[in-house]
Amino acid sequence: MIALDRAQCLALDAADPLRALTDEFDLPDGVIYLDGNSLGVLPRGTAARLQDVIAREWGTDLIGSWNTAGWVDLPQRVGDKIARLIGAGPGQVVAADSTSLNLYKVLTVALDIVESTAYRDAEQPQDAPRRVILSERSNFPTDLYIAQSIAAQRDCELRLVDNPADIPAILASDEGAELAVLMLTEVNYRTGERHDLAALTAAAHAAGALTVWDLAHSAGAVPVDLVGAEADFAIGCGYKYLNGGPGAPAFVWVHPRYADRFRQPLSGWLGHADPFAFDTAYEPAEGISRYVCGTPPILSLSALECGVDTLLAAEPFGGMPALRAKSLELTDLFIALVDALPAELGVTVVTPREHARRGSQVSLTLAAPRHEAGYAVVQALIARGVIGDFRAGDPRDLEGHPHILRFGFTPLYLSRTQVFDAVAHLREVLDTDEWRDERFAARGAVT
Numbered sequence: 001m002i003a004l005d006r007a008q009c010l011a012l013d014a015a016d017p018l019r020a021l022t023d024e025f026d027l028p029d030g031v032i033y034l035d036g037n038s039l040g041v042l043p044r045g046t047a048a049r050l051q052d053v054i055a056r057e058w059g060t061d062l063i064g065s066w067n068t069a070g071w072v073d074l075p076q077r078v079g080d081k082i083a084r085l086i087g088a089g090p091g092q093v094v095a096a097d098s099t100s101l102n103l104y105k106v107l108t109v110a111l112d113i114v115e116s117t118a119y120r121d122a123e124q125p126q127d128a129p130r131r132v133i134l135s136e137r138s139n140f141p142t143d144l145y146i147a148q149s150i151a152a153q154r155d156c157e158l159r160l161v162d163n164p165a166d167i168p169a170i171l172a173s174d175e176g177a178e179l180a181v182l183m184l185t186e187v188n189y190r191t192g193e194r195h196d197l198a199a200l201t202a203a204a205h206a207a208g209a210l211t212v213w214d215l216a217h218s219a220g221a222v223p224v225d226l227v228g229a230e231a232d233f234a235i236g237c238g239y240k241y242l243n244g245g246p247g248a249p250a251f252v253w254v255h256p257r258y259a260d261r262f263r264q265p266l267s268g269w270l271g272h273a274d275p276f277a278f279d280t281a282y283e284p285a286e287g288i289s290r291y292v293c294g295t296p297p298i299l300s301l302s303a304l305e306c307g308v309d310t311l312l313a314a315e316p317f318g319g320m321p322a323l324r325a326k327s328l329e330l331t332d333l334f335i336a337l338v339d340a341l342p343a344e345l346g347v348t349v350v351t352p353r354e355h356a357r358r359g360s361q362v363s364l365t366l367a368a369p370r371h372e373a374g375y376a377v378v379q380a381l382i383a384r385g386v387i388g389d390f391r392a393g394d395p396r397d398l399e400g401h402p403h404i405l406r407f408g409f410t411p412l413y414l415s416r417t418q419v420f421d422a423v424a425h426l427r428e429v430l431d432t433d434e435w436r437d438e439r440f441a442a443r444g445a446v447t
Ligand SMILES: *Cc1c(COP(=O)(O)O)cnc(C)c1O
Pocket: 098, 099, 100, 101, 140, 142, 143, 185, 189, 214, 216, 217, 237, 250
């Protein structure tokens, strides 16, 4: 049952055990933050933790902290915590580098595996080399750019699907025999649409291909079961739902069946089996530790640990499944309230309504004559303290890729009442034409 009136929202919030988790954060008063999918909010513990790392670990204990404060193991320690959120085991994840760099590592390794004699011997001998990386056109650009570089370096082809619904049929068709890697982002950054990670992984494997999953909009947002799905590689972001802070390190997971057997291409000294032997020859560390490259950014990793801890704080309340249930309740409520807006305001929900096909965000478009107003509408909402963001459409195909007003829902700190109020603000901004104010037209470098 969806509460459409504010009093019901207040009552449901008062009875919500997850409400206690709001205390994990310091949010400015009067802000309804619907952008945790882009930059998670500041956890209450982060400033004190960083102060301690700076003043005591660095300031007082100096270089000894690499040993005494466990700095050198921080990528693994934070990785183990992230693993609990994405259905991976201990020792299977490291927090390191950026999502883009981690994608470069795992996509290269996936292609190396597919080209390896052992992998090819397991297939029909007449199979031609698998040269295709399959992804979707609306994948996040950095993922496509990294794949383009790799494709150029090693004579592969990046093939893009326009409609993600076509992927299972492509995998099952003759094209399947050309595929090396299926590279997808589980939850689409524009539309909030969620793929069926387990089913597509199984379909890719049946076609003889490997899978690389980008969990940028999944980790901390939806329950993920990488081991259960038998996925091959995954990467994801630390600064979105993991609340790690701007530019937080990313993470990388490799299925244990591959982690030890292949070298990742960015073979830096801290991914070496014995960095302090200062050997001239590279010898990869065991397992996922080889996916660390250079010296870990201790301040950023410490902040990321605080962010991940805010999600682990939900474990006594039911963990990711409980957070998912609340996330769906919040997005259902937002969708129902938007649906109830007067038709002449022309607001349309782009995100799928089926729970299984939805991440933790809801994307809207505005119909003509307001279609171009999306950016200004978001700015007007921000001026009212309702923070979402805007993603421009594709000018060549605004029908298929319209301008998007994007709202992320983080169940750790959002209430139903805030969702209710956010839609009331949206209605007022449109009803009163407030967005037409010229101060809402100026574009910053980051939208
Ligand atoms: C946010 C996001 C990224 C960001 O990559 P960086 O290397 O951290 O800049 C990559 N891929 C997807 C799908 C994202 O949503």
